[in-house]
Amino acid sequence: MAGHTLKGKVVVIGGASRNLGGLVAREIAPDGAKVVVHYNSDSSRDKAEETAAAVRGAGGEAVTHQGDLTRVAEVEKLFDTAVREFGKVDCMVNTAGMVLKKPMTETTEEEFDRMFAVNTKAAYFMMREAAKRLEDGGKIITIVTSLLAAYTGLYSVYAGSKAPVEHFTRALSKELFGRRISVNNIAPGPMDTPFFYPAETDDSIAYHKSSAMNGELTKIEDIAPYVKFLLTDGWWLNGQTVFINGGYTTR
Template identity: 60%
Template sequence: MTGSLAGKSAIIAAGAKNLGGLISTSLAAEGANVLVHYNSTSTEDEANRTVMAARGHGVQALKFQADLTVPSNVELLFETALDVFGSIDIAVNTVGKVLRKPIVETTEAEYDSMFDINAKAAYFFLKEAGKRLEDGGRIVTIVTSLLAAFTDGYSTYAGSKSPVEHFTRAAAKEFAARGISVNNVAPGPMDTPFFYPQETPDRAQFHASQAMGNRLTRIQDIAPLVQFLVTDGGWITGQTLFANGGYTTR
């Protein structure tokens, strides 16, 4: 197998569909073995298709189902990849949950769920990656461009993604001696099934109007950036890269 990632192995959390699915197959196309994580049984068919597409590039690929808000499941995720591949070089976390709701209407259960999925799972994913990755490894977490927005409705989404920037900076410093880079990618509102249930048609159109070309971010805009960070972009570390067509900036 040839390619910039030949001989490497990658874990892609939430790697079965949408952005995660494209990252899985993109890294496989460059020669990386891939473990495709998914959470829900409703996603199993898509996980199967992504695994088969990855194998079509001549690499090893397998699926793994687990709720990553449970730290022991994150440990098992990495242990499984090590057992199958022998080593892990790349860990990409695309896990996330979106909620648009006013603060005064948000329940404790919704708050807890958002922070478990967007912050807790990300923290323990970084922890296991720091323990298990080979020297010179690469870690990328998908966050959101709402981290740089001044808007309503997304308190628990942006709020639960914001700790990941602090986790990432700490991890970048702590893992630097082993040559492991740790970064975030912050897409703008993405043209995926996760976006539209949270917005009215008018608001969706407004979001699109704020970026170049009057369109939402596409998964094809983001996957190449992730691929760069895990290959030639390894000197970048501790950063959050906003990839949103000018939707917002700090």
Template identity: 60%
Template sequence: MAEHTLQNKVAVIGGGEKNLGGLLSTEFARAGAQIVVHYHNDREAAEETVRAVKEEGSQAVAVQGDLTEVPHVRRLFDQAVDTFGGVDVAVNTTGMVLRKPILETTEAEYDQMFGINAKAAYFFLQEAGRRLNDHGKIVSLGTSLQAAFTDGYSTYAGGKAPLEHFTRAAAKEFADRGISVNTVAPGPMDTPFFYPQETPERVQFHKSQGLGGQLTQLEDIVPIIKHLCTDGWWFTGQTLFPNGGYTTR
């Protein structure tokens, strides 16, 4: 049986430079993991996260890439193996939010949203399945809108919806190597990505739908992902909805 700890493990964090990914990077480092910090555009944030990881006594490398481009996904995992000798944990926190009516959505917006929320997630999962050591852990970031009945988020929730099946299929296909695969689907998170999509009135509505009248905090989600990557290894093929009871049904 594999040891259920992050000590001396190597973790690839998609979108690991800031927000949820940045917090995961430093928390995993605190638990003893070496971190591959993926970033798309914000090199300064990635370098700051690398410094924070090193302050925790671990090692890190920042790798730039557009995960909608499959060669970039492969290069990310190549860099992890070349730098640290292998990969044990892969967490993809990347995504893009758009709230727009179906009748106003352009083809370019559709392609962009499904590119980052579905295509990038799929090929990150594929490459993780190829490159992870036995008994590895894979976690994707979904959204509680996958289980909601609401308007406006057709391309965001629709782009994230395939993660449920990707996760189930990968869990079966990678099971013979002891690799667990899960999706964590939080409620609306208190991050800079959320507020531009909503009016103040809708922000208050979303808060009212969660436990304690608040949005999901990053600190609420980090322990759940960490658990799935350590003691929660028996979860696999699951989409978990840590959302404080958030619902728009």
């Protein structure tokens, strides 16, 4: 399995300033990964720099890069940065996402377009650019949601805009057979990050907790090891969506 270590591997992480993406960056640093810590909002800059410093402190290398990944030119610039700074790209992990919880009857055109821009379009072009730029033997991972296996209302646009990524992943994984690049999605349960809470109420949070083992939300610490596994020894998994959620939903 020597070919599947992260030593010297260049990993582009979309949405890596904090929360899940930030932890993935920190988790792979001790293995000697070279990480492009992407962030989107100006307000994420300090956190992105902190994450990059943590990667360097743990034995990896890191640069930060800002970009709105709903614009294809910005996606291309992110990979340009990886090649300019580190000479190549081996892996791409995309955690960029946006949530909306409301009835379909109240969803506006603007909300629909924004959600599909972040959750679908950015995901697609991050995968496309990774497919063009990655070294053979690389890995592509996109974070989707366990709601893809749920029968529920109110998340029509959120789950609906993550759902196409499953098909992107199936198609791309097959197209890349000859290059030994595995392409997968990780579908976390409701995660205990600031991303989750604004869309929910006390009652719905209690319901989400009661729907998984131990009455707990998923933690980023439960997810990041699986990302690292898929980047290394888990390389044979391909074309799949893996639900990691304490039993919150199954398929």
